[in-house]
Amino acid sequence: MTKNQALRHALNNGKLFTAMAAHNPLAAKLAEDAGFGGVWGSGFELSASYAVPDANILSMGTHLEMMRAIASTVSIPLIADIDTGFGNAVNVSYIVPQYEAAGASAIVMEDKTFPKDTSLRADGRQELVRIEEFQGKVAAAAAARQDKDFVVVARVEALIAGMGQEEAIRRGMAYAEAGADAILIHSKQKTPDEILAFISAWPGKVPLVLVPTAYPQLTEADIASLGKVGIVIYGNHAIRAAVGAMAKVFRQIRSDGGIANVDKALPAVADIIALQGDKHMREIEAKFLR
Secondary structure: OOHHHHHHHHHHHOOOOOEEEEOOOHHOOOOOOOOOOEEEEHHHHHHHHOOOOOOOOOOOOHHHHHHHHHHHHOOOOEEEOOOOOOOOOOHHHHHHHHHHHHOOOOOEOOEEEEOOOOOOOOOOOOOEEEEEHHHHHHHHHHHOOOOOOEEEEEOOOOOOOOHHHHHHHHHHHHHHOEEEOOEOOOOOOOOOHHHHHHHHHHHOOOEEEEEEOOOOOOHHHHHHOOOEEEEEOOOOOOHHHHHHHHHHHHHHHHHOOOOOOHHHOOOHHHHHHOOOHHHHHHHHHHHOOO
């Protein structure tokens, strides 16, 4: 089974698929080793790793090359976050085959204007495009894929923009009609009530996708029991874990004036070398070096 088929099969069989965010191949490999079903190629995490806002500051090429690097490192499906599609339906028609060729098994595209503003930013600029315009972008993405198992996910930002449940349902249904294989519904409320209300009211036949960053009390068991959600994405936990751990270690080194105390709490250098693929490199050396 290919990566694309694995993701498509998960969506079709009703078993909840889990994806962990990654901003580089090392994070993706750790996610795979931890047992996640897939990797979320997060635009937020990649932007954060460059220390710039998640507001289409980085180019499509930068994101695409990172997706290529991640996909070549792991054996699980990669879901690429392509923000608003880097333009209109014409742009989408050109970039979807590039992400597919780079090894992504799915793209997620949101219905905001370009340049976007990150969804959970306090007082962020959350402007949505017309429904008909985004339908065209979804249809263009679906038509541009080469493999029928490549998944197109439409992300509805109506709840983020404060437009309410009725508008969110209307947009989700319109995007499914245009050819989306799944609908990602996002919320920044601190409880899952808004999302649960949407799921309860969702009349569509395509599965939903959740990113429970703002409402972490909703567990995978809770989500699976709802019966309408196909994918749960942990959208920014890799970069948050990395930032927290690095900041703590760096502060302790400065406080201690050396590394004696922190060193014993860190992974060994040998562990990092192993993650870099040292075993495979040694196999190549033994086989081909003369």
